[in-house]
Amino acid sequence: xxxxxxxxxxxxxxxxxxxxxxxxxxxxxxxxxxxxxxxxxxxxxxxxxxxxxxxxxxxxxxxxxxxxxxxxxxxxxxxxxxxxxxxxxxxxxxxxxxxxxxxxxxxxxxxxxxxxxxxxxxxxxxxxxxxxxxxxxxxxxxxxxxxxxxxxxxxxxxxxxxxxxxxxxxxxxxxxxxxxxxxxxxxxxxxxxxx
Numbered sequence: 001x002x003x004x005x006x007x008x009x010x011x012x013x014x015x016x017x018x019x020x021x022x023x024x025x026x027x028x029x030x031x032x033x034x035x036x037x038x039x040x041x042x043x044x045x046x047x048x049x050x051x052x053x054x055x056x057x058x059x060x061x062x063x064x065x066x067x068x069x070x071x072x073x074x075x076x077x078x079x080x081x082x083x084x085x086x087x088x089x090x091x092x093x094x095x096x097x098x099x100x101x102x103x104x105x106x107x108x109x110x111x112x113x114x115x116x117x118x119x120x121x122x123x124x125x126x127x128x129x130x131x132x133x134x135x136x137x138x139x140x141x142x143x144x145x146x147x148x149x150x151x152x153x154x155x156x157x158x159x160x161x162x163x164x165x166x167x168x169x170x171x172x173x174x175x176x177x178x179x180x181x182x183x184x185x186x187x188x189x190x191x192x193x194x195x
Contacts, residue, residue: 069150071173074194075108077101083108087144088132097130097146107147107194112140116178117167122159123182127151127192133158140171147192155179155188 075083080101084094100106113125115136124133127145134141145153157166165181168188173195182188 069191069193070111070153070170070177071193071195072109072111072145072170073173075110075144077104080108083110083144089130089144093130100146105148107149109145109147109192109194110142111145111153111192112142112171114138114140114169114171114176115167116169116176117164117181119162119164119167121157121161121166123166123168124156124158126154126156136166136168145192147194150191150193153190153192155182155190157182157184157186160184 080098084098087094089097097106097108101108111125113123113134113136115121115138118138121136122133123136124131125143125145126132127147128151130146132143134143145151147153155168159166161183165183167178167181169176169178171177179188179190
């Protein structure tokens, strides 16, 4: 017994072969569009050329540490005057901060800062309306920061970070912690809790 295909089935098989190429082209096009959209989404809308050229001087990007809070040592109100005398705040700023500490509006915390990557650099560390400029070195430099119970501390490059960026580290209650590397036009924002 031999089986011969019907002519109608032969035609359908040939039409399916023709349309399968069209289906493959549509699927391929859809996949390319989907991947391109995902690429734009995950790069934040930056193109390859704009990321290679770097950010313009007028734009800034804020890097957040997310929900992770940095716990630093609290300075007792009795030791506030002595701690402020070793800080780089002006005498007027010191008296204003000390008065706020005595009124229990602010607390003082110690935050040792160091160069975490060995590339050096200068950063500006801001807390509220107060800013301090720090020359990063491998040995920690202790900063005195006035905050409420918790506050936001921003780290911004004050010198040209170059291609490798500036890697700042802080010493917390749990030991040294390297912060994300920052480049020109970026600001690292972190929450600091007085413990």
